[in-house]
Each structure stands twice: as C-alpha cells, then as structure tokens.
Amino acid sequence: MLELALKGSKRYYGWIAFLLVLIGIGSTALVDQWINGLTITGMSRDVSWGFYISQFTYLVGLAASGVMIVLPNYFHSYKTNKHMVIFGEFMAIAACIMCLLFIVVDIGQPTRMMNMIFHPTPNSILFWDMIVLNGYLFLNLLVGWTCLQADRQHLPHPQWLKPFIYISIIWAFSIHTVTAFLYQGLPGRHYWLTAILAARFLASAFCSGPAILLLVMMITEKFTSFKMAKNAVSTLVKIIAYAMCVNMFFFALEIFTSFYSNIPGHMHPILYLFEHASSGLVTLMWTFIAFAAISITLLVTPRFRNNYKLLPWTLCILIVATWIDKGLGLLIGGFNPTPFETITSYWPTTKELMVSMMVYAVGALVVTVLFKIATEVKAEVGHSQKLDCGCSSEDTCECAPEESPVEA
C-alpha cells in the first residue's frame, strides 16, 4: 500500500517538501547538540528535564487517545466509528515515533541507548516505558496495516488479529499509566508525587488526543474525499467534553488536597507556577485555567458543541490549555522548588525549540503519509466518502444513496 503515498498532487508534494525543510532546519540544531552536548538547551542541574521530556509526555497522551475511537468500536460494537479507527491507529503510530524521538534527543549519550536492552532493569520505570511504547507502536502498525489491507481487498478483517486488537486497547491505557509512573514514584518531587497523576494523565490524554485527531481529520477532509460520519464526530466531541471535565476535576482535587492540608511541599510548586514564577510563565498558567474554563463551557453547552464552525476553535483552545498544563507546567513545577527549596527558572532555548520542531515535523510527515494511504484506500473502496450535499456516505441523510456501500 506504500505506493499510494508516492502518487499525489503538487500540493501534497509541496507539503512534504515543506516538512522536509523544517526537518532540515531543525536537524542543524540537533547536529549542534551532538557536537556540543545538551549544553545548548536551557536545562540545568536543578531542572534536569525540560521541553523534550515534557513533549514526550504530552505525546504519549496523543498516542493513547486513539483508543477513544477504537474502544467503542470493538468493545461496544459502536460501528459508527469503524471508518475512523484506522486514523486513530495511524495517529498513534506517529505519536509513538515522536515520543521515542523526543527520548532519543534528550539523552546525553544516544549511542549508548541500547544499554537499556543489553542491561535490562525491571525496577526502572523507564525500562517499562521503553517496552510499552515500542510495543504500542508495533501493535498499531500490525493492526492498522492489516485491517487497511483487508479493507482494500474487500476482505473481512482476519480473525487472528482480534487478540492483538484487544491487547492494543488495554495497552493504550498502560502506556500513559507507565509514563505517569515515571513521575509519580519519585520521593522528592511533590508536584508529581500524587496517586492521581496517572488518572489525570489519562483524562488529559482522552480530551487533548481526540481533539488533535479531530482537527487533523478536519484538515484531511479539506484535501481528500474522506468525510467523517456525523455521529462519529458528535460522539467523539462528547468524549472530549467528559474527559476535559474529569481532567479539570482531578486538577481541582490536587488543589484541594494541597491547600486544605496546608502541607508546604504540596503547595509550593502550585504557588510557584501560578504566582511566583516569571511573569511569562504565570500568565501561561492562568491562560491554562482560563482556556480550560472556556473550552469546558463551549463543550458542555449543546448549542456551542454542535456548532461545527465553532468546534475547531473550541478544540484549539482545549489543546492549548492541556498543553500548557502537561507540556510545560508539569515539568517546571516538578523541579521547582528544587530539593533545596530554592527556585531555578527554566525556559527552552531557541535550539531546543528547533530540535523539537524537527521531531514534530517528523511526526507530521508520518501522519501525512499514513493518512494519505488510508484516505486513498477509503476512496478506492468507497468508505465514508463525501457526498455532493456535504454529508458523509455513512450518514443517514436525505441525499445519501438508498443503499449504503456494501460492508467489506
């Protein structure tokens, strides 16, 4: 099926070229990092993880989030989602690749990374994170590719695949739980040392991940004949709404526990982020709260939720809110105050951001190629295609053909 990614319009090739240019520009900073070391980043003795690891954490959420489409389809036979499943899986592949790349660019001696396999250490959560991320990447490649190939040949999905599908659904929860365990098992970091961190990670993943996926799908619809079923979209938006509410509820639990108990270690990181940090960071943290409130308001009000002109903006606001929380504040708040109850400020350097841009561009490239293949196959077999009236062929709308295409 890879050949489908090779034939495309000028615009398609233009976009690929643009991404390659971004990767090229970013890689100059990476080469600099390889020559001079991580000294080119803003990280320090006290804030020893930074932008790379926080992006990794955020993207594990994106990888896990595909399960919000896959799970209803397979566990609840919610077949409205069936033509969306492949995109959830392909997005997970791109996210896993970005996660692994963010780890590779973060480690000081990348040439030694195989030491994790040569000297396996089951007491280290990082060892397990490596296992679950690679495993999830493999499962999604296997399941996604096999299903799409079967669709293309008008064959039913093979029976032997079922166990892998069910494992991958459970596995999705494991990747973000294990990623949370990286943080929440450390004795000296109060902001992370909380039993609810894994649950909060999952909640935040299940709102931000599907939001990113929906946005990318909306863009995909603009450039291809693919059209999401309306019911699938509205279900997904409801899932996003619930997950965001749960996410902020969990955040409120953190606030209550910290401030009612009045335990200094629990209060200090929150006070730092929202009050004492640099004005830029404090503004960002309050932006997170404001955007979270706006996105929840827009998502729980049916009139706004069902307004598809407004929806992309709602999703953007939600993504910004969750990203500030988990892709920035989580790391900075975890390291500040330091073990000496002092403050060491952190802000990523331009080079650090360039390397991150490179990784994101690689992810975008993988998404582009995989989504191109998937949409081409969907067009070939006539699944979930755009109709003249703007509906999807999966919708039951007046302009839809009387008999929906034969199920493969």
Place this chain on the structure above:
Amino acid sequence: MKNSRRTFIKLAGIAAAGLAVAPKKVLASGGGHAPVKVNATASHAKHWAMVVDTTKLHTAEAIDELAKVCHHIHNVPSIEGKKEVKWLWHDTYGHSFPEQENPHLAEEVHERVFPLLCNHCENPPCVRVCPTKATFQRPDGIVAMDYHRCIGCRYCMAGCPYGSRSFNWGDPRLNLDLANLNPEFPTRMRGVVEKCNFCVERLAVGKKPACVEASNGAMFFGDLKDPDSEVRKVLREKFTIRRKPSAGTEPSVYYII
C-alpha cells in the same frame, strides 16, 4: 608509494600473524574474570557511613576547602552557574534541612552552613530508577556509578531528593585545568551524570575519603553495622539528624547538630 609484490606478501604475513594472536587476546579481555585481586590494604565495611560534626565544621570557607580537595582528586570540572558540576558543596540550614526548620531555631545553629554530598542512601531512589544499572549499590552500601554505561537519561537526577547529582551538559574537560589533572582518577565525558563516590578508589587502597582526611577530625567515617566502629560510637553519644527523613531513603550521612 610502491606497491610491489614483496610489500604485499610482507603485509599479508603480518596480518596472518595478527590473526593467529587475536583469538587469545579476545579470550583474555572477554572472559569476564579478569585476574583482579583485592588490595591487601583495602578497607572493608558492611555499610559505610559518614558523620559530620557541624559544631566543628560549619563555615563556607572550611567546607569549600574540602570541596577543593575532593574536586581536584576526582577531576570535577568547575563551571559557574546553573549547569555546574559538584560533588561536595556548602549550603544553609534551611536549604539543607528544609523539613526541619523553624523560625526560632537557635541562632548559632541557624547561621551554620553545612557540607552537602551524596547521602549514599540505604534505599537509594537513583538506583531504583536507573534504566541501565549504571548507578548501583555496592555490597558495602556505597552508591556507585559506571560512567561508561550511563546513557545520560537523567532519571536519577529527578529521582534524587537531595539534589546530589550533576550532569555533564557539555564536555567537562573544557572546564578542567588540563595541566593539573589527577592522573589516578578518570575524567568524565559529556552526557553522563556524576556525583560523590565516597572515595571508593581511596577505600580500595586503605585510605579514608579525601574530605574526611582533610577535615581535621570534623568528619567521621566507618562501618555503620559494626557497633564498635568510630561512627557508631559518635552516633551513640551525639545528637544527629539526616536530610529529608520523610523520603524514606535512609541516608548514610549524619549531621551532629
């Protein structure tokens, strides 16, 4: 350059001779049972521990003097600012014992500064989190590092509740006085974590840790599991505290207050 048949045959002969010797060399280096003997003068303990008498050692100058000795013999680079590398340093009471501060602490104690170093915890989080066993606990309790196995993931730095670990963000040799290195201890390369090693290399030849030796009797070092050891004697007699007891790490460095 002349490539005659004669030189070719010569080179081929040398290569053949090399091949004949090579297998033995591989055996010698790859056996995993290098013929290493423990030094007869080495010091041994069931669990090494340190006691710092802060009634005697409590000025920045005195501690910096010890740090200078330590950093010199271990080739620790001197870097200013947030990316510094340090094995032994001084800090205030509030920074050293944040959980054990109160606003009306005896002035004399509050004004002391304290030497900080790796605590060589009995239950070290850094060893727990390291994904390659580059940081490990020796049978004698010392938390040691293999700088050649470390991948530089810095998980141990996040895991250490005492901020005892430093990372080589750049090449450490750029910040070392290369003319004045200690040739008996290796320098590190960039991209690896490092920290105090309780002077394992000195214990192995029967010496005490460098800071203990230079402290004029303000630091004690010995076997915590031996009731007759000097450290146990001091601990029995003097009131001591450890850093962040709530972290459950059981530090092996005690401070006499």
